[in-house]
Amino acid sequence: MPQDYVDFDVTIEHAGQGYAVRVGGTTTSAPFTLPFAPTELAAFMVAVGPPRAATRRLVPAAARVTDVKDYGGRLGDALFADDVGAAFRQSLDAARTQGRDVRVRLRLDTVPELEAVPWEYLYSTGLGRFLTLSTRTPVVRLLDALDTPPPVTVQAPLRVLVMISSPVDMPELAVEREQQLLRATTNDLVAAGLLELVVLDRATLPALQRALLDPFHVFHFIGHGGWDRTSEQGVLVLEREDRTSHRVSGSRLGTLLHDARDLQLAVLNACEGARSSGRDAFSGVGQALVRQGLPAVVAMQTEISDRAALVFSHEFYSFLTRGLPIDAAICEVRKAMATSDEASEWGTAVLLRSGGGQPFSFAPSTVPAPSPETRWQSLYDAAQGALASDATLTAVPMLEQLAAERPDYADVTALLERVRPGEAPGTAPEGTRPPPTGPGADPPSPPSPPSPPSGTAAPPARPRRVPLLVAAGAVVVLAAAGGTALWRAQNPSPPTDPPIASSGTTPASGAPSTSASEVAGARTVTLPTTGQPTGALVLPYAVGGDYFSAAGSSQVGPWGDLIDVLRLPNGNRVVTVSQAGTVRMSLTDTGGESLMDLGAFGSRVEANRGTRFAYVDRGDGHLSVRDDEGTEVAALQAVGPEAEVVGFAGSAVFFTNGGSTFRWDTKTSRAAEWRQAEMVVFNDSTRTAVGRSDGGCFAVLKVDTPSQATRNLDCRGLDVQGLTGDGRYAIAWSTPTGPEESQVLLVDTSTGRPAFAVRVPSGSSVVQSGYRTSPVPRTLELSTVTPDGRNRLVGCPTDGTCSILTEPKHTAGDPQAPPPYVISRD
Structure with a gap:
């Protein structure tokens, strides 16, 4: 079924401080400006990605399509502007008179930062349609190859080698489930003799090398991927012989695939979103494979839902075996996906090509296509x-x-x-599926928080920390990042790091388990609710042996009611206050004198172990990074007032917005989605981060390094609230909804198991937590409310019993009472 195309080559390249679009083989060009902020691009990819029951509202399909059309239209108008647009229309007219179609071939070789843009959603306002949803205007990404092999003549069946990789030290992939879905959707093609699937027993390089001694036409990979920032290349995560992860670059994988003479196509199916550093890791692997001689690669830009994968796999192999050119086959697949469930995952697949020739030439066959x-x-x-x-x-x-x-x-x-009990077909949100609960499941995200009551001061946008008013509002306590937290329970989801599998002991629904039974393998102590306070007001906080407290700090300062104090390495402090109903920040010196008004507070402020701190300005919604003297050293515009900073990892700043976590590299100015979920906190000194989901909680270890890995944590159904200053433990607890007992856990981030547990008696609740690393003994410290409404600070040494540290008292009119405390932190 031949398809005759006229190629319209479009190259995007740097031009001064911006970009230019050039039509290949001509002098025609026009300026190009990407019509979106980085966060808009990432938010769009979340919107068109796999459905999640909690993030996909019940929105009419037409409204979602309009959003996609708006995005594609803005992108199309920017790409086909001025003379480039005129040349494209001329190409369409010329091809039509010849009875041919136009294939748009996009070159991005010199602008890798634009590879993460989903060009597959290009919409032509002149044609009134998405280009990639028509075989008359397919869009491919063009790469130069050192060696382009001739097409392979295929005698049915088309042979596909399937590798499903699930290393034991990565989020678990439901291998059997993936295999069952793939086999179920292609069984009719297999039964008809048009397709043959061979699934590797082990996802190792030696197993792949041995398998490729037999003839195969397609390599189909399902698993994790990532971007190695050290080597600046995409990697696939295969397995070693001991089942641990083996990060394999595209060039290394290409060494094996290149010598498989019949192999002409690779399909890379992401089980995690692979976006980081403004690059698409699977695209990076695909580029390496194409440059080493593989004629075509289909790579998923983000993870793909089970429903979409069913349609993609069946239709793609069905159209290939019917002899369609791969460009046209992908267009037909997109159409099938677009009309299947009103979702917008049809643009997820990226087609990478080297030249215009087709990889396969199918020999005539008398085998009929299977019936519906x-x-x-x-x-x-x-x-x-x-x-x-x-x-x-x-x-x-x-x-x-x-x-x-x-x-x-x-x-x-x-x-x-x-x-799906209680849910009749057709009444669920389009494209949604039951909340995943099994290993490898993609956790849903939480609903948006309610608006504050009328007449109350608006808190910082999307707050994770909430002031605790004690004794008619006299004392305000705020949790400290890296060791303390009173943060709203938020769900993190896929990533670009992998989605998190729930532990076997976590309730599938994600509801907190408030049982205070003994935790196996963990020392368990009981929280006291009565007793005498032990002295001065103090909730110490330490990082890396730097121990100090803020005993004696005054709540009321010259700039307003004090909420938080962030101490910087040079002794200056970032002070957060409530002033005339507005939360503001100021930079002060060691004596408390104001050095700079930092403006309205739009997120919690975080500092790295160097000399910088970051926050979101509520006034104009930009993310600001400043040195310890207050000078702005980097800024990312238009992240939005709802965004909030969650931490540093080297030169990168991580922030959340719209249910996702983003990574902004302040050196390269690239910002991209890091995980399709919201993280809780980062620890820059230990390169550790923690997050939570309805499926459980997790830690990301060695953040932003080649050894980055995700560890599932057994939080026993509790919400992970923070991370200790040494990065050793995640702190997990939940406020009980009734009179039952609850727990606070220290969960070891290296093993994933609970190491220390505190029983919280019935009627009491924990409102924030801290962890003292120095001096010894190491102590979990909790701010609690007793059944009679009294607030107490309790210290629980990990090798001793809990005791009450102090009892906050109202200071107004009582000169003998100790002043309220403020948590000061690094």
Whole structure:
């Protein structure tokens, strides 16, 4: 089924301080300005990514399509502006008179920072359609290759080598589930003799090398990927012989694939969003493979939902085996995905090519294409088998797809009602599926917080820390990042780091478990609720042996009611106050004299172990990085007043917005989505971060290094609230909703297991936590409210018993009373 294309080559390159678009082979060019801020791009990719029950509201499909159309239209108008647009229209007219179509080939070789832009959503306002949803205007990303092999003639079946990688030290991938879904959706093609799937037993390089001694046409990878910032290249995460992770670069993988003479295509299916440093890691691997001679690579820009994967795999291999050129086959797949469930994941796949030739030439075959009935029966049988083995998460997307294609097929409606109780088909948010609960599941994100009551002062945007008013508002306590927290429970999701698998002991629903039973393997002590205070007001906080406290600090300063004090290495302090109903920040010297008014406070302020601190300015919504003298050394505009900084890792600043965590490299000025979820806190000195989800909690170790890894934490259903100053423990607790007992846990970030537990008696609750690393003994310190409404500070040494440290008292009119405390922190 030949498709004759006229190539319209478009190259984007640097021009002065901006960009220019040039039409290949001509002098035609025009200035180009990306019409989006980095955070807008990342937010768009979240919106069109895999559905999540908690993040995808019940929005009419038409509204979502309008949003995608708006994005694509803005991008298309920017790319095809002025003379470039005129040249494109001329190319379309010329091709039409010849009975041919136009293939847009996009070159981004010299502007790698634009590779993360999802060009696959280009919308032409002149044509009134998305270019990639038509075989008449496919869009491919063009790369130069050192060696382009001739096309391979395929005698049915098309042979596909499948590698599913799930290392033991990475978030667990449901290998069996992935394999079942792939086999279920392609079983009709296999049964017809058009396709053959061979799944590797082990996802190691030696196993791949041995397998490639046999002829295969396609390499299909499912697993994790990432971007190695040290070597500046994308990697796939394979397995070693001991099942630990093995990060393999695209060039190294290409060494094996290049010598497989029949292999012409690689399909890289991301099980994590791979966006970081403004680069798409899977695209980076794909580029290396194409440059080493693989004619074509299909790489997913982000993770893809089970439902979309079912459609993609079936339609892609179906159209390939019918002899369609790969450019046209991808367009047909996009159309099938676009019409399947009204979602917008059809632009997830990126087609990388080296030249205009086709990788395959299919020999004439008398094998008829399977009928739709064969596919429906295949999906139905596979779903029934999954339900019989209690694999509901495997069955649901198959049933949903079957219901979308043939709603009256057998008892599919009844089966869907059974696996989605209380939810009739057609009433759920389009594209959503039941909240994932199993290993490798993508956790849903939380709903947006409610607006503050009328007449109250607006808190910092998307607050994770909330002032605690004690004794008619006399004392304000705020949690410290890196060791203390009173932060709103927020969900983190995929990433660009991998999605987090829930631990086996975490409730599937994510609801806090308030049982105060003994925690296996962890020393357990009981929180006292009565007793005499031990002396001065103090809640010490330490990082790296730097111990100090703020005993004697006054709550009321010359600039307003004191909320937080952030001490910088040179002794200056960032002071946060509530002033006339507005939260503001000031930089002060060691004597308390104001050096600079930092303006309205838009997020919590964080400092690295060097001489910088970062925050979001509530006034204009930009993220500011300043040195310890207050000079702004870096700024990222338009992150929005709802964004908030969560920490540093070297030169990178991490912030959250719209349910995602973003990484901003202050050296390169690149900002991109780091994880499709919100993190809780980062620790710059130890390169450790913690986050939480409905499926459990987790730690990210060695952040922003080649050894970055995600560790599932057994938080026993509690919310991870913070991270100790030494990065050794995540602190987890939840406020009970009734009279039951609860717990506070220290969970070891290296092993993932609870190491220390504090029973919180019935009626008491914890409102913030801290951890003292020096002097010994190491102590978990808690601010609590007792059943009679009294606030107490309690210290729980990890090798002793808990005792009350102090009891905050109201200072107004009582000169003998000790002053309220403020947590001062690094």
